[in-house]
Amino acid sequence: MQALMHQVLSGLANGGIYASIALALVMIYQATHLVNFAQGEMAMFSTYVCWLLLQAGLSYWVAFVLTLGFAFVSGVAIERVIIRPVEQAPVLTVVAVFIGLLLIINGLAGWFFSYTIKAFPSPFPSDAWYGGPYMSPHEVGMIFVTVVVLALVFAFFRFTPLGLAMRAAAQNPVSSRLVGVRVGWMLALGWGLAGLIGSVAGMMAAPIVYLDPYMMTGILLYGFAAALLGGIDNPWGAVLGGPIVGVLENVAGAYVVGTELKLTVALLIIVGVLVVRPSGLFGRVLVTRV
């Protein structure tokens, strides 16, 4: 029973990371109707930037905030420089660009930082009071940080004029232009925000999975499964999908398939959702008139 409790709770903690990645994927999906395969690598690269800042002697939270800034700016830059020219291109072209981005960012990280695995610190000391028998302090802190970040993101979209304009631009670009919204920049801001959210996932995951250029490969798959499970057009669904996938993964890994086959749980969820309920648990069924 105690072991199960442990698996469930640490699954919830991992779920926060998946929820962040899932939300980042959903944000890009809502605007482009495509899944950004490079989302994980963008997060990984930002995590390396954080590592560099920490090596330079900055304190953790200063490095954390600077990394958020880097992730945001690089997300905006990627949209403006790389995605914008292929905005009107066929779907497969854009998918190829996403995969190209994945490989390029991965290669750049290996080139700059080498493929050697590095340890990455946690801001939550292992003897902190908020640890417990079932969860380490880092897991507790990780949940706290992701909840705060996700709450801020939702508040931004719900309560600010800019957030409203970004939602409008993703839903109906033509009408948005007609009320004076600069749609191109809204899409770029969306990429920036997605990059920022992803970088939080990267920095929270790195103390657990260690820092190397492939650290996000598995996490992106879990995040994708979470987004699909929740409904890829529904940000709330994506965020709820995160903890569900996290718990399923941990429990199935411990009691059903074994640790080595954990990643297959994500693949099973992806295939299962696509076959049984393509709109996800909370997604809207899209009916297109032809």
Place this chain on the structure above:
Amino acid sequence: MSTNAGAILETRRLDAAYGPTRVLQALDLAVPAGGIVTLLGANGAGKTTTLRAICNMMVHCAGEIHFAGRRIDGMATEDVVRLGIGHVPDGRGTFVNLTVEENLRLGAYTRRDRGVAQDFERVYSYFPRLKERFRQQAGTLSGGEQQMLAISRALMLRPKLLLLDEPSFGLAPLVVQEIFRILRAINQQEGMSMLLVEQNASIALELADQAYLLETGRIIMAGPSRVISSDESVRRAYLGY
């Protein structure tokens, strides 16, 4: 210098094309400040294209467009809107997943002044039905209510010129009459200029001071609405009596 003194909008030899397909040819059109002009014509004559050309949206143009003393041809849609042109597009352009209130808030997106709160009351006074539904998802509104919302969204910009693309389309005659009555009130109370595109020629000629008749991308007749509506051939072709 403007050849039409007092015109808020003027096009000079305006051509427009979708790819290789030419739609408008050498269009000369003027909307007097504070006036209502209607653009009539059959399906495919180029009415919607004219409005899109003014906002530089989805269509390639040549020729000149002047608005309030500035040349606006070639300007990005967002910048044209910011100069004070409110566009009520065909199909209404509702943000269906947002609430009525959010739709209106978006209409005032470019404004930073303090009058926005008053303008909510202003559009609610024209369209009280929207006030009853302001928390409702806009996609659940009826067609007439969505048309009212589209007009209100454009009004929230406090535009100098309102472009209206077939506001009567697909609506019951009573609703059409209500909307046109309110358009007249807005024009009279606020002196807002309007360029109205319509297939429903009789109601458009009733509202407008001046009319242009468009046929396959060319203006074939222009003049005061009274003159146009009493013209024998117009009556037979567009008014059906």
